[in-house]
Amino acid sequence: MELGFSPAAGEALARWLDHLRALEGASEATVTAYRADVAGFLGFLHQHEGESLGLARLAEVGPREMRAWMAEARGRGLGARSLARALSSVKSFYRWLSAREGFDPTHVLAARAPKFTRKLPRPLSEEAARAVIEAVDTQAAEPWIAARDAAVVTLLYGCGLRISEALGLEGGAHPLPEVLRIRGKGGKERLVPVLPAARAAVAEYVGLCPYDLAPGEALFRGARGGALNPRQIARAMERARMGLGLPATATPHAMRHSFATHLLAAGGDLRAIQELLGHASLATTQVYTAVDAARLIDVYRAAHPRA
Structure with a gap:
């Protein structure tokens, strides 16, 4: 061409x-x-x-x-x-x-693109998200690897990080501060509050990790000491969802979707969620309003006597 x-x-x-x-x-x-x-x-x-x-x-x-x-x-x-x-x-x-x-x-x-139906994110319920973290924390044979996987998944759900952002953290990030500076897509920086549960999960992993987590080097390590491959987290999620009977859409990225959806359901401001996720456009974040509306309709249909 x-x-x-x-x-x-x-x-x-x-x-x-x-x-x-x-x-x-x-x-x-x-x-x-x-x-x-x-x-x-x-x-x-x-x-x-x-x-x-x-x-x-x-x-x-x-x-x-x-x-x-x-x-x-x-x-x-x-x-x-x-x-x-x-x-x-x-x-x-x-x-x-x-x-x-x-x-x-x-x-x-002025050329107009063909219309297409935007796929809605498939978040987990709050109960399922917690169950996934608990399952990931117990399924690896080596305690430090189980703690590592749980720490990564907790960051995805607790902070709304992309898997690349979580695995991009360096040893110098520990102990995690109350607010984490994340460099996302396009080099755009954002500030993300870190829940105590996420700080505790990372601290537990660091305490068990057999490798020296020096500043400038990867915080999360593979079994041989190199930077952790995202595929390892995907496999951990795969085992967890199979054990819990969750659908194939229960992926690492679904934990980020769950973070946004659950914040919105709890009354979170859409602009604030946009900033937390690092979306360049509010339109990208607005898809979660459709997810929440769809969830409410499902609840209505299941509960209403005439539905």
Whole structure:
């Protein structure tokens, strides 16, 4: 596909990706996804037009080309959600390019993604979340590994951390403070209160861990002393959910979903939950209002005599 790029288009794509890394703090995974989306779009234009398009021609892309690209993508079996993401990447690229080249990107920015049903997070109940932590704390043969797994899962549920954020903690983070500074997606920092239960769980793990947890090195270690692989926590959750009869959606990330849903159900402010989760957009956090509404409807249907 990329062979169809004009040198100028290829250079523009590279500069945009550098901009995402340097000024917007995008992770390499995000940059890779954006690159694939925009490269696919540029490759399609080359095939569709039968020629390599320079920047001047890219500035003239209109509704006809956008409709053709989306129709071709759907014809290849690309799902509505994936196409919406690709369109978002293309629009981001065009915003940047139009600002540099001085053209009007309205035709590209006005393209509408296909509608899709947003999947709701699948949180656990409060009882199930506690049961998972208790199960994880008892299932490993070595006490320090059981304590490690319980500490990680407690951080996911008690602080709403992503698994990467929990495993990114270093030895210098112990003993955990009352408020933890977390660097999340895109290098964005946030402050997260740490519950006493989470501090106690990490302290128990540190007291049992056979390795030197020096500052600058991983706080959570694998059996051989290296940084803990997230797959090990996924396996611990897998064993726990099977033992408890929970669905396959009871994953490490579900503990973060449970943190947000239970806070909201207890009257938590949506903006505050957004900050705690590190969401860039409130719209991302608002999905939990739908989860809570769905839970209330289920309770109503189960309890109402005429439901």
